[in-house]
Amino acid sequence: MSASDLHLWHPFTQEGIDPPALSIRGGKGVFIETRDGRQILDAISSWWVNLHGHSHPAIAEAIAAQAARLEHVLFAGFSHEPAEELAARLGKIVPAPLRHVFFSDDGSTAVEVALKLALQYWTNCGRPKKRRIVALENAYHGDTMGAMSVSDDSPFTAAFDSLRIPVLRTHSASCAHCPVGLTRAACHIECLDKLERLLRAQGDEIAVVIVEPLLQGAGGMIVHPEEFLSGVRRLTAAHDVLLIADEVLTGFGRTGRMFACERAAVVPDLMCVAKGLTGGFLPLAATFATDRVHDAFTGGDRARAFFHGHSYTANPIACAAANASLQIFESEPVFERIAAIEKVHAARLPAFAAHPTVADTRHIGTVAAIELKVPDAGYLSSLRPRLYEFFLKRGVLLRPLGNVVYILPPYVITPEQLNFVYDAIQDSLALVSKTA
Ligand SMILES: Cc1ncc(COP(=O)(O)O)c(C=O)c1O
Known part of the structure; x- marks a missing residue:
């Protein structure tokens, strides 16, 4: 390193305490x-x-071929084949009612998009009082301001607590530390009762509930019973509240099925994916929505539009990587490996x-x-x-x-x-x- 080289500042790393990065x-x-x-x-x-696996040749080749053809084009007013192919491929694997896909860059932005869609949905429907967000204890949804707000309090959030959007916090089904003092063998998912009480009391003000379906990752790899997730879906539907499933970690086979929601036969109103979408090669994320959500943003007043986007939305090279990764699910015995x-x-x-x-x-x-x-x-x-x-x-x-x-x-x-x-x-x- 010469005197003019910039110093590399690594994420989640404290210099003087953590060991130096391995090159x-x-x-x-x-x-x-x-x-x-x-x-x-x-x-x-x-x-x-x-x-x-690292450097899988099929994904590496797809990236190189796409980079030589079209590296990027803005996605407002334009489309391209890699994104269209990816939408078609994803359409075959996400729960059928999630017919609309909005691309962004990483897990945090996929969550921001889902939260903003959920909040604007109610405004567009003429119910602007529905503004409150419910999130789980032990949640982690990313490090941007909205995603960090719905994440539970932790050393990651402490310096920003006064600025986080206030959310209503409900129990997670953390059986090893049962929030209502029961054992799994004796329980009937009583940890859901708090959510039910919240929805009964404040359902008119609650816009959306966000969960990491079946597996809370950074909060400690906490595995939930499937009945918890199906219970959250039942309660949100009963109280006319939207449900976001953050599948950023769980998507693409991690929980043994393509998406964790499948295991509990749950269809959320909005679903976020990122991480494994490109097989781990390039940043790319997607937020899926149902007709109900999407259609509230169409036609009529110009203010109904979703004014949100990122410079690299649906980057063609990242989409090509995602297409190659999804092709590997068809050409290699991925679920046997799982x-x-x-x-x-x-x-x-x-x-x-x-x-x-x-x-x-x-x-x-x-x-x-x-x-x-x-x-x-x-x-x-x-x-x-x-x-x-x-x-x-x-x-x-x-x-x-x-x-x-x-x-x-x-x-x-x-x-x-x-x-x-x-x-x-x-x-x-x-x-x-x-x-x-
Ligand atoms: C469930 C979940 N949501 C969102 C995120 C944020 O994703 P990213 O780090 O790509 O912003 C993570 C990251 O670990 C995650 O586990």
């Missing part, structure tokens, strides 16, 4: 390679984006559940989590950096969420590689015993 020169399959030639197994799909991952999770987790330093284990589809018993539970747990370093020394990239170690691998991981990851976690438990 990565390549990636192949589940591995990323450091500049000095070390192979690291990427067990978290590089922040949950990679589906089919099933094989689930099988290893189911086989390995019981031994962890029985371990004295483990508070809880959970899994859904390709995602598994092990919550560790520590005195300082939470995102800033002192155990976290020690675990992170331990795993890296073992050649495995795992970024625990505080005291929750989770595995969220690219689908091409083999059972042997996944067992290697589990063996590293098994050996890390000695560190927990020293902390407790």
Whole structure:
């Protein structure tokens, strides 16, 4: 680095405390390679984006071909083939009533779009009093102002709390820490009662409820019973309130089905995807809407338009990457790979559940989590950096969420590689015993 080089400021990283960034020169399959030639197994799909392995040639070729044909064109007043093909492909896999797609850039913007659509929907319908948003405890929906407002309070939001849009917070179905003090075996999803009370009391003012369907990611890889999600849908429909399903993490197979909503037979009014949309190659996001929502923005007064867009909306190269990734779902045995991952999770987790330093284990589809018993539970747990370093020394990239170690691998991981990851976690438990 010469004196004139700019210093790189990394996300979620505190200089002087966190270790310096590792420079990565390549990636192949589940591995990323450091500049000095070390192979690291990427067990978290590089922040949950990679589906089919790093540098998959079919996606790389589609990107190169599209870049040589048309790199970008504005999407207001213009369209292009990669976006049209992508709309057709997505139309075959998203729940049928979600017939409209609005593209943006990342998970946070997909959430911003969904929130703004939901709020303007009610204004356009002549019910401007419906302005309030309900979100779940433990939620994480992104780092922009709207997305951060609907996310639960955390170290991520603390510096901005006075500026966040006030939202109504309701229970999440976090069975390991049941918000109403029950056990799963004895409960009838009583954690939904608070939402029901809110909707009864303030339904006329509530515009929308937003959830991460079945799996709350950054809040600690919390797996919800399917009845919770179907209950949220039932209640929102009964009280004439819109439902946003934020599938930014769960979309494209992570929970064992193409979308988590499918598992609970739920169709939301608005649905957000990003992360895996391009197979992990380029930023691209989409917010889907039903006819009901979309049609409130058409015709009549000019003020009914959705005045929202980003310079790179529906970037053709990103759309080409997404088309290539969705093609891989057809040409490679992706759901067989997903099933094989689930099988290893189911086989390995019981031994962890029985371990004295483990508070809880959970899994859904390709995602598994092990919550560790520590005195300082939470995102800033002192155990976290020690675990992170331990795993890296073992050649495995795992970024625990505080005291929750989770595995969220690219689908091409083999059972042997996944067992290697589990063996590293098994050996890390000695560190927990020293902390407790
Ligand atoms: C459920 C969910 N929504 C939204 C986001 C924000 O996505 P992005 O980081 O692409 O802005 C995330 C990111 O982790 C997420 O997990």
